[in-house]
Amino acid sequence: xxxxxxxxxxxxxxxxxxxxxxxxxxxxxxxxxxxxxxxxxxxxxxxxxxxxxxxxxxxxxxxxxxxxxxxxxxxxxxxxxxxxxxxxxxxxxxxxxxxxxxxxxxxxxxxxxxxxxxxxxxxxxxxxxxxxxxxxxxxxxxxxxxxxxxxxxxxxxxxxxxxxxxxxxxxxxxxxxxxxxxxxxxxxxxxxxxxxxxxxxxxxxxxxxxxxxxxxxxxxxxxxxxxxxxxxxxxxxxxxxxxxxxxxxxxxxxxxxxxxxxxxxxxxxxxxxxxxxxxxxxxxxxxxxxxxxxxxxxxxxxxxxxxxxxxxxxxxxxxxxx
Amino acid sequence: xxxxxxxxxxxxxxxxxxxxxxxxxxxxxxxxxxxxxxxxxxxxxxxxxxxxxxxxxxxxxxxxxxxxxxxxxxxxxxxxxxxxxxxxxxxxxxxxxxxxxxxxxxxxxxxxxxxxxxxxxxxxxxxxxxxxxxxxxxxxxxxxxxxxxxxxxxxxxxxxxxxxxxxxxxxxxxxxxxxxxxxxxxxxxxxxxxxxxxxxxxxxxxxxxxxxx
Numbered sequence: 001x002x003x004x005x006x007x008x009x010x011x012x013x014x015x016x017x018x019x020x021x022x023x024x025x026x027x028x029x030x031x032x033x034x035x036x037x038x039x040x041x042x043x044x045x046x047x048x049x050x051x052x053x054x055x056x057x058x059x060x061x062x063x064x065x066x067x068x069x070x071x072x073x074x075x076x077x078x079x080x081x082x083x084x085x086x087x088x089x090x091x092x093x094x095x096x097x098x099x100x101x102x103x104x105x106x107x108x109x110x111x112x113x114x115x116x117x118x119x120x121x122x123x124x125x126x127x128x129x130x131x132x133x134x135x136x137x138x139x140x141x142x143x144x145x146x147x148x149x150x151x152x153x154x155x156x157x158x159x160x161x162x163x164x165x166x167x168x169x170x171x172x173x174x175x176x177x178x179x180x181x182x183x184x185x186x187x188x189x190x191x192x193x194x195x196x197x198x199x200x201x202x203x204x205x206x207x208x209x210x211x212x213x214x215x216x217x218x219x220x221x222x223x224x225x226x227x228x229x230x231x232x233x234x235x236x237x238x239x240x241x242x243x244x245x246x247x248x249x250x251x252x253x254x255x256x257x258x259x260x261x262x263x264x265x266x267x268x269x270x271x272x273x274x275x276x277x278x279x280x281x282x283x284x285x286x287x288x289x290x291x292x293x294x295x296x297x298x299x300x301x302x303x304x305x306x307x308x309x310x311x312x313x314x315x316x317x318x319x320x321x322x
Numbered sequence: 323x324x325x326x327x328x329x330x331x332x333x334x335x336x337x338x339x340x341x342x343x344x345x346x347x348x349x350x351x352x353x354x355x356x357x358x359x360x361x362x363x364x365x366x367x368x369x370x371x372x373x374x375x376x377x378x379x380x381x382x383x384x385x386x387x388x389x390x391x392x393x394x395x396x397x398x399x400x401x402x403x404x405x406x407x408x409x410x411x412x413x414x415x416x417x418x419x420x421x422x423x424x425x426x427x428x429x430x431x432x433x434x435x436x437x438x439x440x441x442x443x444x445x446x447x448x449x450x451x452x453x454x455x456x457x458x459x460x461x462x463x464x465x466x467x468x469x470x471x472x473x474x475x476x477x478x479x480x481x482x483x484x485x486x487x488x489x490x491x492x493x494x495x496x497x498x499x500x501x502x503x504x505x506x507x508x509x510x511x512x513x514x515x516x517x518x519x520x521x522x523x524x525x526x527x528x529x530x531x532x533x534x535x
Contacts, residue, residue, distance in 0.1 A: 116392065135395050142398040183401045185435050212402045214388055237393045244392030248348040
């Protein structure tokens with residue numbers, strides 16, 4: 001929803017008995033951190049962090065707020081190992097990609113521009129809702145990989161198969177999100193878990209991790225994506241980084257003349273996104289081990305822990321520090 | 323290695339810039355690397371990270387600066403950038419308390435992951451907005467000291483403090499590298515004479531990533 005902080009408050013006043021017009025919107029994170037949302041902010045709901053929650057409170061009561069259990073994300077939890085064991089990696093990758101593709105397709109190219117210009121005054125109502133949803137999805141996949149491994153710590157092997165299937169389906173974003181999720185400190189420190197991996201799977205991770213290597217301006221990633229044919233879901237963080245750099249590194253106006261070179265740079269990124277979507281994603285589902293509805297509902301409602309502190313605690317339990 | 327004397331060896335250092343969005347990471351890098359251009363010069367930058375060659379009292383240094391601009395929302399990406407980094411510049415906006423909290427989290431993560439091998443500089447940017455400042459310099463200074471980091475104040479807009487920041491950091495990294503090699507530093511690095519030789523778009527050094535094991 002493109003709702004800004006102000007309309008959200010008015011709506012809340014309408015639907016409750018309390019007058020909240022003189023109140024403040026605030027988001028809470030897993031860690032219990034409270035962040036006040038400025039009134040001018042748009043897309044409040046889609047801009048929340050993964051397990052973040054939206055609260056509306058009269059200004060003078062902000063300090064007195066107490067969160068009750070469950071309002072700050074799930075806390076320590078178990079993985080969904082039993083489900084993951086019974087579904088094939090290819091099938092999981094297929095439905096993950098279907099879901100990601102749907103979200104990717106909804107993004108209007110201008111949303112990327114608005115995101116990069118965030119915080120600068122723009123005329124009209126810049127809408128970034130669809131892009132926000134996709135960014136959330138990417139983060140969700142990252143933390144999902146980490147959460148699952150710490151929850152049942154036997155699934156690194158399976159995630160290896162999962163990422164290569166995602167890659168085959170053209171879901172570069174999904175594959176790299178999972179790989180980068182596995183390089184978070186909480187997971188990368190688990191030496192025993194990594195040692196137990198077969199060489200073949202380690203190679204898969206090694207190659208994919210190579211694609212996230214930022215040296216020479218993400219050369220490896222760019223070369224790789226260059227060889228792919230659409231439909232492809234590109235790695236969103238790099239696309240956003242390119243655009244941020246093009247924007248911040250170059251002046252828009254020079255002596256009141258438009259800097260066309262800059263506009264070309266930005267357009268290049270948008271064209272790249274369009275090229276990825278030049279053909280729609282229509283691949284028949286793989287042989288199924290589970291009902292479509294079951295896998296779909298799993299991939300659209302991933303439970304994740306997005307708090308590094310909790311992840312680190314879980315990691316310590318899996319493999320205590322020597 | 324032993325055949326190289328400390329004098330003619332080129333040090334390659336990787337420096338990562340971390341911080342909340344909008345604290346001005348990219349402008350700081352651009353200010354530093356593109357310094358030789360005058361204001362009127364039109365230079366359109368590709369989306370690249372930057373490298374800069376320095377000569378620090380006869381020691382040749384190649385700095386690669388890795389920027390994470392635009393990727394703040396993907397926190398899990400941090401390790402990709404800071405792995406094998408020799409130095410970290412942790413930026414906050416002096417007018418934004420949250421951005422300082424974020425820096426503290428980065429410090430914790432870097433110390434856990436890289437120990438004390440990394441030289442950390444905590445940098446308060448946008449000091450040109452002195453009037454709306456909320457993070458007190460003394461607090462930041464004290465915090466930096468408590469975690470073994472150095473504290474700087476800069477303004478990318480006014481080009482204040484940026485040269486000092488990077489030359490001090492480079493000096494620190496050189497000293498650390500020499501310590502590691504067991505070579506006693508012979509010359510005193512007291513003078514702040516940094517001579518810029520050349521800067522270029524692409525760093526020549528590629529970093530290879532070992533398998534995630």
